[in-house]
Amino acid sequence: MVRDERPAHLGVHRTKSTDLDVVTVMDTRSEELLRARLADARSDDAVLGEEVGLSGGTSGLSWVLDPIDGTVNYLYDLPAYAVSVAVVVGDPTVPGAWSPVAGAVMNPRTDEVFHARAGGGAHLLTAEDSRPLRVATGEDLDGALLATGFSYDREVRVGQAAVIADLLPRVRDVRRMGAAALDLCHVAAGRVDGYWERGCHAWDVAAGMLVVTEAGGLVSGLGLDEPASEDMVVAAGSRLHPVLREELQRLVQGRPRTTPPS
Structure with a gap:
């Protein structure tokens, strides 16, 4: 239909x-x-x-x-x-x-x-x-193809642009395809290595989260033990996920990068 x-x-x-x-x-x-x-x-x-x-x-x-x-x-x-x-x-x-x-x-x-x-x-x-479906197995941020999305709030986009500006020179590339559920499924299929987005609701991610985890990946919020929520969704394979999550946490909190991410 x-x-x-x-x-x-x-x-x-x-x-x-x-x-x-x-x-x-x-x-x-x-x-x-x-x-x-x-x-x-x-x-x-x-x-x-x-x-x-x-x-x-x-x-x-x-x-x-x-x-x-x-x-x-x-x-x-x-x-x-x-x-x-x-x-x-x-x-x-x-x-x-x-x-x-x-x-x-x-x-x-x-x-x-x-x-x-x-x-x-x-x-x-x-x-x-x-x-x-199986997630990609890479663990290095510099070789990662990432996906993300942007808020409908124009002011929130300013902060999201700053995150992109920091990450883009240090990763393989970033895709913005415009559908959170598909982005998660692309992680599960290994079509992208990782995905993050702020502002997602349960209906955006409920099905895609399960597809990722059942494909061997991890889905969380910004903190180590935080669930995915409107504050942040981070999804990737089990080896890349902690690297990506920690980088995003640092960027959102405005902390300087002291050592190159592994």
């Missing part, structure tokens, strides 16, 4: 947190369809969706939905957007209080479905085949 019924002259339906944070009519239609399907199949479960918010349930499970992740890409018809669906235990509105048990992220333009279940590994399903 998201791909085939996209209006030829799609426009902005409304904005949310800032004038840059846009919603299209298709975001709303996609979430309505997901909620209808879940109401038929899992009527006792709660649902948290980006556009509608939280509806209660009694089962202890909550479905976390991003009906179109990468809405600006979708608005401009760039082929990097996704539908992200996860089911979690715990309260998905409280960072660290929930854990995904299954999830899927689909890019309708490439017909790729990245999916995982807790303890069952992560896989990429295409029209041709299905294959397991």
Whole structure:
């Protein structure tokens, strides 16, 4: 529906947190369809969706939905957007209080479905085949291809630009593709070595986080024991993750670099 019924002259339906944070009519239609399907199949479960918010349930499970992740890409018809669906235990509105048990992220333009279940590994399903996913194994920052995203808040972007300015000369390169769920899945597939972003919500990352961890990677916040949250999401393979996380922590805190990162 998201791909085939996209209006030829799609426009902005409304904005949310800032004038840059846009919603299209298709975001709303996609979430309505997901909620209808879940109401038929899992009527006792709660649902948290980006556009509608939280509806209660009694089962202890909550479905976390991003009906179109990468809405600006979708608005401009760039082929990097996704539908992200996860089911979690715990309260998905409280960072660290929930854990995904299954999830899927689909890019309708490439017909790729990245999916995982807790303890069952992560896989990429295409029209041709299905294959397991594994994160990249590099550990050096200078050879890393990284991905990131930027806030819809123009003032926050100033600080994000400073982080990029420091890191860019010291890594292989940085990609900004515009869809957090896909960025996480690209980490899981080894297409990028690491990813970080500030301002992500549960619906942006719930499915992608599980895909990364089931592919052998790590996902955290900025601190060693901090969960991924709106403050920061850091994802990478197990050897690169602590290097990237510590560098980001230093940059965000404004501490000088005393020794070259390993």
